[in-house]
Amino acid sequence: MTTQSLPVRTDAPARTPEPTTGRGGRRRLLRMRAGRQHHAGPLAYVLLAVMAILSIFPLYWTMVAASTDNTRVSQTPPPFLPGPNLFSNLARAWDEAAMGKAMVNSLIVAGVIALSTVLFATLAGFAFAKLRFKGRNILLMLVIGTMMVPPQLGVVPLFMMMSELGWSQQLPAVIFPTLVSAVGVFFMRQYLSEALPDELVEAGRVDGAHSLRIFWSIVLPVARPAMAVLFMITFVHAWNDFFWPFVVLDMTNPTVPVALTQLSAGYVRDQSLIMAGALLGTLPLLAMFIVFGRQIVSGIMAGAVKG
Numbered sequence: 001m002t003t004q005s006l007p008v009r010t011d012a013p014a015r016t017p018e019p020t021t022g023r024g025g026r027r028r029l030l031r032m033r034a035g036r037q038h039h040a041g042p043l044a045y046v047l048l049a050v051m052a053i054l055s056i057f058p059l060y061w062t063m064v065a066a067s068t069d070n071t072r073v074s075q076t077p078p079p080f081l082p083g084p085n086l087f088s089n090l091a092r093a094w095d096e097a098a099m100g101k102a103m104v105n106s107l108i109v110a111g112v113i114a115l116s117t118v119l120f121a122t123l124a125g126f127a128f129a130k131l132r133f134k135g136r137n138i139l140l141m142l143v144i145g146t147m148m149v150p151p152q153l154g155v156v157p158l159f160m161m162m163s164e165l166g167w168s169q170q171l172p173a174v175i176f177p178t179l180v181s182a183v184g185v186f187f188m189r190q191y192l193s194e195a196l197p198d199e200l201v202e203a204g205r206v207d208g209a210h211s212l213r214i215f216w217s218i219v220l221p222v223a224r225p226a227m228a229v230l231f232m233i234t235f236v237h238a239w240n241d242f243f244w245p246f247v248v249l250d251m252t253n254p255t256v257p258v259a260l261t262q263l264s265a266g267y268v269r270d271q272s273l274i275m276a277g278a279l280l281g282t283l284p285l286l287a288m289f290i291v292f293g294r295q296i297v298s299g300i301m302a303g304a305v306k307g
Contacts, residue, residue, distance in 0.1 A: 059282070065275035066090065073271045089276035093263060097277050098251075102259035103284065105171060109245075109255055110238035112175050117234045118227050120180040125188025126219050130201050131211065140189070146182045155247060162248055173248040174255070178238065184230050191226040192219065232292070236285060256281040 065073050067086035072079055093099065127133075128140050158177055159168075167173040196219060204214040220227075242257035249258055263270070263277045 059286075062275050062279050062282070065272055066279045068272055070270045070272050073275075085272070086276075089272055090280060093273055093277035093280055096273070097259040097262045098254070099256070099259060099277065099280050102254050102256045103281075105253065106239050106255040106281075107284070109171055109174050110235045113178050113238040114231045114235040116179040117181055117184045118231050121184030121188045121230060122192075122219070122223050122227060123215065124180070124185040125190075125192050126196075126215055126223075128185070128189040129192040130196060130198065143182045143185050147186070151244075155244070158244075159247060168248060169250050169253060171249075171253070174241075174245050177244070178241075181234070184234065187230060188223065188226060192223060195226070196222045228292075232289075235288070239281075239285060 063086070064079055064082050066089050068079055068083035069085060072083065124143075128136060128143075162168055162173040162177075165173075167176075200218050200222075201214060204218055209217065239255075240257060241255075245255045245258050246261070249255065251258070251262060254262075260274070260277045260281060263274045
């Protein structure tokens, strides 16, 4: 039994490659390159190592200065290896600056400010990005315009307002003026404009969901990576804020930056003691980043892929 081979068509048109010019072709080229694995060269590793050393050196020098005495810190050249007095200096700084109460106050202030900023900025960013209402662009320009006003201009009227409310020397005087920031609103608006498709919002409308329901069920899951980044930035900024807490609080109810000024009092400043206090004030931020850093970075990468 013999089999006959099927005739081969020679007149079939050859498949031409997709064009890589224009907007559509550029997108196809980017999709083709997205699946490839890129390897960094030796120069990239050298630059990363140098940047890592430059970033870690201030923290290392703070630890070195906090572990020696004031005489050794003032010598030339200064020490570059840790000394034996680290824990004793940390204990002195903790007692003299009342760091326990200051850290609790800073945790309350930074936590409340960060949570409120994330919530209100996400609400406002969603409204400016996806809702249509009269005066939206004007209101957005006003919000952006407040970023250009120096905060020092409002210190006197703000202090008078806090005194009238009876909040002077109390934590609400630090919390309430910074419950939301224009930077946070603009940041969330820009993120949601790109990461949240209009089709999702319209699908929620078709299903009969109102704006708050859409915000809770659709916007929050999409905005989670940006919310994590905004929370981290706002928390660090509120924790390190010195000017306004120094104006409105006193040494009986301080935050960490205000309490550290107690260590610099006196005719001769003990630099090792000041560095020990600064190290104590930095440790909670480092612990928070170590615990939540991977989640924040992975959230940023997930948001970048979705966007």
